[in-house]
Amino acid sequence: MTTTPTDLMQPFATLLDMNAGLITPSGPPMQRHLSDMRGMYADAEAEAALLAEGDPLIYEVHGVAPVPMEVSQVPYCTTIIHPGRVGDEYYMTKGHYHAVRDRAELYIGLAGEGRLIMQTVEGEFRSLPMTPGTLAYIPGYWAHRTVNVGDEPFIFLSVWPGDAGHDYGTIETTGFVKLLVKQDGAPTFVDNPRWQV
Numbered sequence: 001m002t003t004t005p006t007d008l009m010q011p012f013a014t015l016l017d018m019n020a021g022l023i024t025p026s027g028p029p030m031q032r033h034l035s036d037m038r039g040m041y042a043d044a045e046a047e048a049a050l051l052a053e054g055d056p057l058i059y060e061v062h063g064v065a066p067v068p069m070e071v072s073q074v075p076y077c078t079t080i081i082h083p084g085r086v087g088d089e090y091y092m093t094k095g096h097y098h099a100v101r102d103r104a105e106l107y108i109g110l111a112g113e114g115r116l117i118m119q120t121v122e123g124e125f126r127s128l129p130m131t132p133g134t135l136a137y138i139p140g141y142w143a144h145r146t147v148n149v150g151d152e153p154f155i156f157l158s159v160w161p162g163d164a165g166h167d168y169g170t171i172e173t174t175g176f177v178k179l180l181v182k183q184d185g186a187p188t189f190v191d192n193p194r195w196q197v
């Protein structure tokens with residue numbers, strides 16, 4: 001029989017405000033402004049104009065659970081993507097692969113309307129709509145980015161294996177296969193001119 005470790009971790013609970021996406025208690029949020037994502041939006045002129053006007057806050061990550069980043073743990077956090085666009089392109093997260101490539105992740109929609117876009121290194125592309133209640137499952141090997149296509153904050157909860165890690169490298173240089181832009185008033189996918197396998 002397996003015995004209980006002597007340095008046994010204690011159970012704990014935090015409180016999630018499902019509308020606001022805030023977790024209590026938690027430390028300060030990680031905030032990403034446009035200047036933290038330079039070059040990731042396609043319209044360089046629109047990016048420069050927004051940076052000159054005051055560098056908008058694009059998204060925030062709240063309440064990463066205070067657990068060791070080990071495979072036996074399931075850290076969680078919320079992400080709040082504010083509404084807005086850089087040119088025609090909707091506000092979005094940077095997006096990442098997991099450093100340990102086969103690690104999966106679960107996204108749970110809480111508020112607002114978004115899209116979860118995913119791709120493999122070979123350029124296979126998938127998109128899932130996310131609204132409150134959506135349980136979106138991201139298997140290993142799929143890079144993932146979330147995009148706010150609505151007029152309110154798009155908020156979701158994430159849960160992942162603690163050793164997954166983040167690998168932004170290839171996303172920062174080439175981005176995703178497709179861009180999500182507002183065209184004729186609706187979210188529309190267009191090819192990313194910078195994408196190359």
Ligand code: M6P
Nearest residue numbers: 061077078079093094095096158
């Ligand atoms: C989700 C999770 C986090 C991630 C965050 C922001 O909450 O996937 O691990 O950090 O989104 O996404 P990114 O790290 O790609 O900017």
Ligand code: ZN
Nearest residue numbers: 098105144160
């Ligand atoms: Zn992830």
